[in-house]
Amino acid sequence: MTQFSLTDDQIAVRDMALAFAADNLAPHALEWDEKKHFPVDVMREAASLGMAAIYTRDDVGGSGMTRLDAALIFEALATGCPAVSAYLSIHNMAAWMIDRYGNEEQRQRYIPRLATMELIASYCLTEPGSGSDAAALKTRAVRDGDHYIVNGVKQFISGAGTSDIYVTMVRTGEEGASGISTLVIEKDMPGVSFGAQEKKMGWNAQPTAAVIFEDVRVPVANRLSDEGQGFKIAMSGLDGGRINIGACSLGGAQAALDKALAYTGDRKAFGKRIADFQALQFKLADMATELECARTFLWRAASALDAKALDATKLCAMAKRMATDVGFQVANDALQLHGGYGYLADYGVEKIVRDLRVHQILEGTNEIMRLIVARDLVGRGNR
Ligand SMILES: Cc1cc2nc3c(=O)[nH]c(=O)nc-3n(C[C@H](O)[C@H](O)[C@H](O)COP(=O)(O)OP(=O)(O)OC[C@H]3O[C@@H](n4cnc5c(N)ncnc54)[C@H](O)[C@@H]3O)c2cc1C
Numbered sequence: 403m404t405q406f407s408l409t410d411d412q413i414a415v416r417d418m419a420l421a422f423a424a425d426n427l428a429p430h431a432l433e434w435d436e437k438k439h440f441p442v443d444v445m446r447e448a449a450s451l452g453m454a455a456i457y458t459r460d461d462v463g464g465s466g467m468t469r470l471d472a473a474l475i476f477e478a479l480a481t482g483c484p485a486v487s488a489y490l491s492i493h494n495m496a497a498w499m500i501d502r503y504g505n506e507e508q509r510q511r512y513i514p515r516l517a518t519m520e521l522i523a524s525y526c527l528t529e530p531g532s533g534s535d536a537a538a539l540k541t542r543a544v545r546d547g548d549h550y551i552v553n554g555v556k557q558f559i560s561g562a563g564t565s566d567i568y569v570t571m572v573r574t575g576e577e578g579a580s581g582i583s584t585l586v587i588e589k590d591m592p593g594v595s596f597g598a599q600e601k602k603m604g605w606n607a608q609p610t611a612a613v614i615f616e617d618v619r620v621p622v623a624n625r626l627s628d629e630g631q632g633f634k635i636a637m638s639g640l641d642g643g644r645i646n647i648g649a650c651s652l653g654g655a656q657a658a659l660d661k662a663l664a665y666t667g668d669r670k671a672f673g674k675r676i677a678d679f680q681a682l683q684f685k686l687a688d689m690a691t692e693l694e695c696a697r698t699f700l701w702r703a704a705s706a707l708d709a710k711a712l713d714a715t716k717l718c719a720m721a722k723r724m725a726t727d728v729g730f731q732v733a734n735d736a737l738q739l740h741g742g743y744g745y746l747a748d749y750g751v752e753k754i755v756r757d758l759r760v761h762q763i764l765e766g767t768n769e770i771m772r773l774i775v776a777r778d779l780v781g782r783g784n785r
Contacts, residue, residue: 406698408474412470412471412474415467415471415474415475416474416475416477416478417478418451419453419474419475419478419479420478420481422447422448422451422453422478422479422482423478423479423480423481423482423483423487423653424481424482426444426447426448426482427444427479427482427483427486427487428481428482428483428657430444430483431482431483431485431486431607431750431753432747432748432750432753434483434485434486434606434607435485435604435606435607435753435757436606436747438599438606438607438609439607440489440561440564440607440608440609441486441607442519442522442564444486445486445489445490445493445519445522446518446519448479448490448519449517449518449519450518452465452467452517453465453475453479453490453494454490454493454494454497454516454517454518454519455494455497455498455501455513455516455517456471456472456475456494457469457471457472457494457498457642458494458497458498458501458513458516458517459501459509459513462501462509462510462513462514462517463513463514463517463518464497464501464513464517465517468704468708469642469645469704469705469707469708470701470704470705470708472491472494472642472645472646472649472704473645473646473648473649473700473701473704474649475649476488476490476491476646476647476649476650476653477649477650477652477653477656477697478653479650479653480649480650480651480652480653480654480657481653481654481656481657481660482657483607483757484605484650484651484653484654484754484757484758484761485604485605485606485607485608485757486607486608487650487653488560488605488608488646488647488650488757488761489560489561489607489608491643491646491647491649491650492523492524492525492560492561492643493516493519493522493523493524493561494642494646495525495639495640495642495643495646496516496523496524496525496567496569496639497512497513497516497517497523498639498642499525499569499584499626499635499638499639500512500513500516500569500586500626501513502635502638503584503626503627503631503635504586504626504627507623508586508623508624508626512567512586516567521566521567522561522564522565522566522567523561523565523566523567523568523569524559524560524561524562524565524567524568524569524613525559525560525568525569525639525643526556526559526568526569526570526571526587526613527539527556527571527636528556528557528558528559529541529554529555529556529557530555530557530612533557533558533767534766534767534769534770536571536633536636537578537579537582537633538577539554539571539572539573539582540554540573541553541554541555541556541570541571541572541573541615542554542572542573543572543573543574543583543585543620544574545574545622546619548621548622548623549619549620549621549622550572550574550585550619550620550622550625551617551618551619551620552570552572552585552587552593552615552617552618552619552620553615553616553617553618554572554615555597555612555613555614555615556568556570556612556613556614556615557612558600558610558612558764559610559611559612559613560605560608560609560610561608561609562596562597562609562610562611562612562613563596563599563609563611564609565589566588566589567586567587567588567589568586568587568588568589568594568613569584569585569586569626569639570584570585570586570587570613570615571583571584571632571633571635571636572584572585572632574629574630574632575629575630579633579634580630580633581630582630582632582633582636583625583626583628583629583630583631583632584625584626584627584631584632584635584636585620585624585625585626586624586625586626587615587618587620587624588624591618591619591620592618592619593615593616593617593618593619594613594614594615594618595613595614595616596611596612596613596614597611597612597613597614598611599611602760603756603759603760604753604755604756604757604758604759604760605756605757605760637715640765640766641707641714641715641718642707642718643765644718644719644721644722644765644766644771645700645703645704645707645718645721645722647722647726647761647764647765648696648700648703648721648722648724648725648726648729648761649700649725650729650758650761651696651725651726651728651729651730651758651761652693652696652697652700652725652728652729654729654733654754654757654758655689655693655728655729655730655732655733655736655754655758656693657750657754658732658733658736658737658751658754658755659686659689659690659693659732659736661736661740661749661750661751662686662689662735662736662739662740662751663677663686665739665740665743665749666682666686666739669741676739682739685735685739686739689732689735689736692728692731692732693728693729693732695724695728696721696724696725696728696729697725699720699721699724699725700721700724700725702717702721703717703718703720703721704721706718713778715774716774716775716778719766719770719771719772719774719775720771720775722765722766722768722771723768723771723772723775726758726761726762726768727762727768729758729761730755730758730759730761730762733751733754733755733758734755736751736754737751737752737755
């Protein structure tokens with residue numbers, strides 16, 4: 403695999419997403435953040451351009467594109483609003499899980515409407531008592547004829563309350579990863595309710611809340627794959643999710659860097675443009691270099707996932723850790739280069755910093771990314 407440049411098709415896809423972000427996301431991003439508005443209508447417009455089921459098969463309405471294409475799209479969308487791009491990435495991950503692990507009937511039932519975002523999807527793994535240690539989850543699904551009776555609470559669920567379907571990891575068997583299964587739970591099934599919307603540091607353009615299941619009767623026909631496969635399904639969804647969230651960090655950071663370039667080229671101090679101070683030029687050079695390194699490596703990990711490479715999980719963890727750390731640092735440096743104005747909402751940089759901070763925490767914290775990489779390194783008995 404050598405991939406150091408994009409094809410004409412990839413450039414066209416990226417440019418389409420960049421234009422969408424500039425026209426439909428960037429002009430509203432600050433207002434959505436302030437008013438905590440979830441722009442479902444705008445996401446449906448993105449869906450009409452193929453951005454809601456990007457790497458889902460096209461026989462059921464998906465776009466049939468690659469993980470690398472998806473990374474280009476999420477980075478581009480995040481230049482307009484990282485929070486909206488990140489939500490679309492979660493929806494895409496859930497759609498892919500149904501496409502990849504669902505049977506034909508489930509694919510036909512859900513994917514066409516997920517691709518248009520007539521249905522919006524959430525991913526439910528985390529619980530109040532289990533985040534990083536996801537295999538300890540306690541939401542219980544007990545078989546009762548053709549149904550499961552589901553009881554439990556999912557915590558921090560993006561889209562909760564608005565989403566129509568919840569791809570949910572539940573315990574159908576013994577303790578540990580092998581006792582977990584995946585159910586598609588619908589919002590209007592009796593017994594599904596939601597906690598209060600969380601008040602957050604960033605990601606205000608999308609809702610986050612607990613999803614509560616009380617004696618919810620879920621048809622066995624809504625289970626993806628076999629009983630006991632749920633942890634594997636959840637983790638394989640996250641391989642791609644980590645590429646996507648890393649791409650969102652790169653897009654937000656690129657927008658922050660572009661703002662810093664414009665600002666330092668304009669702002670005067672000590673009789674000259676602050677961009678003429680070599681200390682600031684070196685800072686800008688380092689920001690651009692680190693961003694480009696992270697981007698190049700993220701593409702490598704996305705390509706490994708496309709190729710189903712044996713080390714894809716490790717590369718996705720490495721890329722997520724690197725892209726989200728670099729993205730946050732670059733955005734924070736861009737804020738610093740704006741001086742006091744960077745701290746003001748109107749300049750749009752502090753919003754990017756707030757949005758990007760959570761990328762270091764979710765889809766597996768960056769400590770857990772190190773754990774995955776270290777397990778691969780040390781777990782081989784040191785060769
Ligand atoms: C805004 C937001 C949206 C979210 N959206 C979703 C969603 O849609 N669906 C979903 O399922 N979840 C979602 N999450 C949950 C998110 O994935 C978890 O918060 C994350 O996995 C960490 O879990 P935790 O918060 O329970 O932290 P904990 O697991 O309690 O971790 C606390 C600290 O300990 C560290 N730690 C834990 N174990 C180890 C270890 N073995 N070695 C080293 N360090 C360790 C962690 O890295 C962290 O720093 C969201 C979270 C937020 C904040």
